[in-house]
Structure formats: C-alpha cells, structure tokens
Amino acid sequence: MLAILDWVPLHGYALRELVQGYAWLHPMTNANIYPTLRQLESDGHVTHTEEVHDGRLRKVYSATDEGREELRRWLADPNPEKGLYRDPMLLKVCLLRPGVLGDARDWLAAERDRGVETLRESEELISSRGEKMPKYTRMVAELGMELGQVRLRWIDTLLAELDRDIAGGA
Numbered sequence: 434m435l436a437i438l439d440w441v442p443l444h445g446y447a448l449r450e451l452v453q454g455y456a457w458l459h460p461m462t463n464a465n466i467y468p469t470l471r472q473l474e475s476d477g478h479v480t481h482t483e484e485v486h487d488g489r490l491r492k493v494y495s496a497t498d499e500g501r502e503e504l505r506r507w508l509a510d511p512n513p514e515k516g517l518y519r520d521p522m523l524l525k526v527c528l529l530r531p532g533v534l535g536d537a538r539d540w541l542a543a544e545r546d547r548g549v550e551t552l553r554e555s556e557e558l559i560s561s562r563g564e565k566m567p568k569y570t571r572m573v574a575e576l577g578m579e580l581g582q583v584r585l586r587w588i589d590t591l592l593a594e595l596d597r598d599i600a601g602g603a
Contacts, residue, residue, distance in 0.1 A: 434461075434469055435496055435504050438479055440567070442495035444486075445470060454558050456551075458577060470494055478503055526591065531598075538595045545588045552581040 437443070437451055449466050461469070473479040478500030481492040496504065522544055529537050555578045563571050 434466070435473060435478055435500055438494050439496040439501055439504055442493050444491040444493045448494065454574060458573065473500065534595055534599050538592065538599065541588060541592055541595065545585060545592065548581060548585050548588065552578060552585065555581060
C-alpha cells in the first residue's frame, strides 16, 4: 500500500480497488485496508488530506518522506522476511483420503470457478490498466496470470484424477 501511495495519492476506496490487483500475491481484505492505513499514518509513513466528493468527506492518503525512506529501505533489503507459502487448498489436497473425495471434488470445482473468475479479472485489469501500470507491476501482474493459468490446468488434472478414484470406489 505504501508503494501505491508513493505513486499516487488515493482515498481508501480507490486504494482498495488497486490493491485487489495484487490479491493473488498479497491478499488484503477490506477489513485490513483501513487499519493498515491508520497504522501507516500512526508510524508517520503516510499522511492524509480531506476533500469533499459528492457531498461526502473522504481522506486522501499519500506517502511522506519518512514513508518513502521506509519503502526504499524495504525494496533494497537483500534479506526480505522469510515467509512461508501457505495455500489451504494445497494442504487439503495433500490430506485427502478415501471417503471424502466426493466432497473434495465439490470444493475443488468451486475453487476452479473462483480461479477462472480471478483470471478473468486479472486479464481485465491488465487490458484496461496495463499501459498505465509501472513496468515491473505489469510484469508481476502478467506472472500472476500465467501462474493462474497453470493452477487452473493443475486443478483440471486433479479433478480428472478424483473422478477416476471416485468411479473406482476409492
């Protein structure tokens, strides 16, 4: 969020819309966007001005010099936080056993549908904003699309395997 606000000052709703383009990489819900903004402001990394739009007061946030310095430090850090890749769907697949395959097929099919929708939204984002996106942001968004396509092909393979196991009585 700090990097986005360094590019352009935004009000919370517009920021939320932009952040959704990164959901595949760093999911943020509406529930944590505004607390994060408040924390960034409390830390001195962003500031806000108020403006009236359509009769409503809204806060427009922008990065401060201190925020830009923190962002620069974070981007230059050769040892970013070591995070674990967590994917509840993959964990569930690893733990599948006979007796629950039919139920698993249902939620995997729903996961596939969500993946198709996410991929459609990503394609829409890149086609509508791709020219305006910073080069490296666009490259990451394109990688996200490619990974989404790989994930969908893998889910299709998994569903076919489940269908075989279910038909075989596993």
